[in-house]
Amino acid sequence: MKPEAIVFDMDGTLTDTEAVWDVVRRGLAAEHDLPWPDGTTQAMMGMSTGEWSRHLVEAVxxxxxxxxxxxxxxxxxxxxxxxxxxxxxxAVEAVRRMAEHYPIAIASSSPRQLIDAAVEVLGLGELLSATVSTEEVAAGKPAPDGYLKAAELLGVDPTRCIAVEDATNGILSALNAGMTVVAVPPHFHPPAEDLLARTTVLDNLDELTVDLVESLLPAR
Incomplete structure (x- = not known):
């Protein structure tokens, strides 16, 4: 069954910025001689701005x-x-390749201003039919809200969408939305093997081809 759309995560999937978020947040803690609690980095990956900012105050x-x-x-x-x-x-080549065949969206936990800046820098604006920040929905990843909003804006059934993700909370978000997930795991806090087993795992985005994505959805 042919997919109706492809939805990309941004941080860690298209741009190598997950580690930068960590550096910036840890830097704020270090300015006040605060320890970085175990699991804090992983917990905030995928959270919306409102969620991770509260976490920085309440947990850190x-x-x-x-x-x-x-x-x-x-x-x-x-x-x-x-x-x-x-x-x-x-990354850019993969988006361009997919855009030749499907509507494309980005569903990201980044604030709107950073999504828009990245899209401009990457030169992807004309290829995207929608962009969603989890600031604009009720809950961040791993809740399905961001991916469901992307499917709504694209006018497609989320179960007919392929999501391209890297991190644990993002993968869970897309799965919770009913999407089929392609994972490109990072070396920076990769997801657990049992979660990756629920996805199609690629080494890099060069492997994201039309033949691949069209083989992922079951026939109806």
């Missing part, structure tokens, strides 16, 4: 309001973006 102990923690983090990320975004191998 940053002496700010959640809004201020978010502002300082996003300002730090914007500084890194101005220095240049590292694009993962084959």
């Amino acid at each position: 102990g940053l002496p700010y309001s959640p809004d201020e923690a978010a502002r300082r983090t996003i300002d730090g990320m914007a500084d890194h973006y101005r220095e240049g975004i590292t694009v993962l191998p084959g």
Whole structure:
């Protein structure tokens, strides 16, 4: 069965920015001599801005309001973006390849301003039919809201969509939305093997081909 659309995650899937988020957030904690609790990095991957900013205040102990923690983090990320975004191998080519055959969306946990900046830097604007920030839905990843919103904006059945993801919470989000998931696991906190077993795992985005994605959905 042919897919109706392809939905890409951004951080860690198209852009090599997951580690940058970690550096910026840890830097804020270090400014106040705060320890970084075990599991904090993994817990925040996929959270919406409102969720991770509260986590920084409540779990890490940053002496700010959640809004201020978010502002300082996003300002730090914007500084890194101005220095240049590292694009993962084959990312732009994969989006272009898929866009020749399917509507394309991005469903990202990044704030809208960083999504828009990345799309502009990568030159993908004309290829995308929709972009979603989990700031714009009720709950971030692993909740399905962002992926469901992307399918809604594209006007397609989420069970007929292929999601391209890298991280645990993102994979769970897409699976919870009923999508078929292609995973390109990072070396930076890769998902557990039992979760990857529920996806089609690729080494890199060069392996994301039309023949592959059209083989993933069951016939009806």
